[in-house]
Amino acid sequence: MTIPNTRIIAIAVLSSTALLGACAKKAPEELPPTPQATATPTTSGPSTAPSGPGVGTQAHFEQAVGSNAVVYFDTDRFNIDSTDAAALQTQAQYLGQYSQVTITIEGHADERGTREYNVALGERRANSAKNYLVSLGIAANRISTVSFGKERPIALGSNAEAWAQNRRAASVVIN
């Protein structure tokens, strides 16, 4: 089975500003639009960027975890492999640091499946990611899930590379 070569393995640099530069391999072009600008960052956050996004925003989450906000799956599969586990550990550390933040995990499937099955499959993938975060100590009530099936592809081609990018569970901060 193919594994997207866009994955990031480095997780040591968690919550460091250096991560912004480190995740250049994967364009952080995530599903939701960039959230609305919020007020100046609170002092409770890490003294990373003096005028960066505030805690509780998608931008702050993405700045901290980079491409680890998304995990990818093989065709028709929903298991968490070692790469997924590393990404989710990154998310878990962020959520552990900012206990007020809640997230939604959006499950997706590629276009090469029937519509209803793909909605169910996306739900299964989102729950796999959620369950892994819960196993790392994140409270289940801080994580909601939603499946978009094959309705919201991020890569638009009809080829193996595009499908690999679309079989995903994307964590987003919704405030």
Add this chain to the structure above:
Amino acid sequence: MIMRSYLALSLALFAAPLAAQNEDLGEPVGEGGNVETAFEENASEEGGLTGSVTDESDWQDLGIAIPAFATDRERSTPANASGTGALGGEIARVITANLRNNGIFKPTGPDALPKPSFAQITAPSWSSWNGRGAEMLVKGYVRARDDGRLVVGCYLYDVALQDELIREGWVVRPADWRRAAHKCSDLIYARLTGENPFFDSRIAYIAETGPKDKRVKRLAIMDSDGANHRFLTLGSATALTPRYSPDYSQLLYLSYVDGNPRIYVYDIGTGKQKLVADTGNPTLAPRWSPDGRSILYSMAVNGNTDIYRVSANGGRSVRLTNTPGIDVGGSYSPDGQKIVFESDRSGSQQCYVMNADGSGQRRITFFGGRCATPEWSPRGDQIAFTRIAGDFNIAVMTPAGRNLRVLTNGWQDEAPTWAPNGRIIQFFRTARNSGRSGLHQVDLTGRNERRLPTPVDASDPAWGPIRP
């Protein structure tokens, strides 16, 4: 309507979201009027002539002349700006298009034929029609009653035998004039093929616009020939997988209007909708039972999807499947006794049959590839499904999973739905890369396939029964 107490409680608690759930709905389109049969006397007792449309190519050389319907006297009608005479021509054109578009016959329409007088409707001049090479002749009339309603008569003649085969008439509101044309098409089709009718029916589907990553998906309905098209939702929320209730008064479909996949029942008369199962979990794949009293749906709980049944009047749901795999969809046999559904409990999507109470679940597909979106034929003799074996194609098999026949050869053909008579299958085809989609239909021979025109791209067709 009886509402159980816990349901009433949840309605009270979630009053605001319930109001929000209507925010993607357009203006109600209202329900159509009734069609009253005007007369049935003199109908032939013989039944169909010969054969069956299983091999429809036999019929394609049968010439049918369909001249303009006559009118007893020219009157104005809301059905046609030029009056009842022009309406008679329109009715003949609709019948001609029906019979031609489905690859069944070789009809000649009113624009290439002389226009019979009202008196000639029941007294054809045989020699002139014989000279045109027409084997069958359809004649009819339109008469505007004083109450504004239209009476449409339809006559089928065998030119060689110089005999009337069948006649029937209907009284319709002017707005329903096309239904009279469909009824006449059905009369001709049924008399000549011995099969059940299907033209006087409607189709619900999802209208699609916009780029592949920002597709706008709206609930839409139309007649079986694409006419009387209406959008029911505005497109601010993604709508998927509609199903007409057997009496056409309601539609089940999936909407993301509250941000999550949930199935709603939309009332066509009022233009309002409500949640089918207010459980807080994602629900999908709604289906009616043949009598319209029960609703099947699938629900994901902690990522595991199973099939449930609930009364159309609400109440407690009954869980029908209970496996770790994805069990989804479901289509009742016409007698309501069995359900065919798909499950990946074996490792990949395959089709299973169970009793209506969930007992006796057994896999029926073993021919390689996958089986998805099974739909039981209204005749009961076949199950159509999406066969996934490299490409996605529409296939049929017996309810025992035998006699696999693949009917289409697109790159991604998906989601079959049966014509009311179980002789034609509609589905949607998605193009590689562009993601453009459209409705197609194919007969059981696989030879007569055509695209059904829609105003915009289209998917998830659901063909309703013959209209009441």
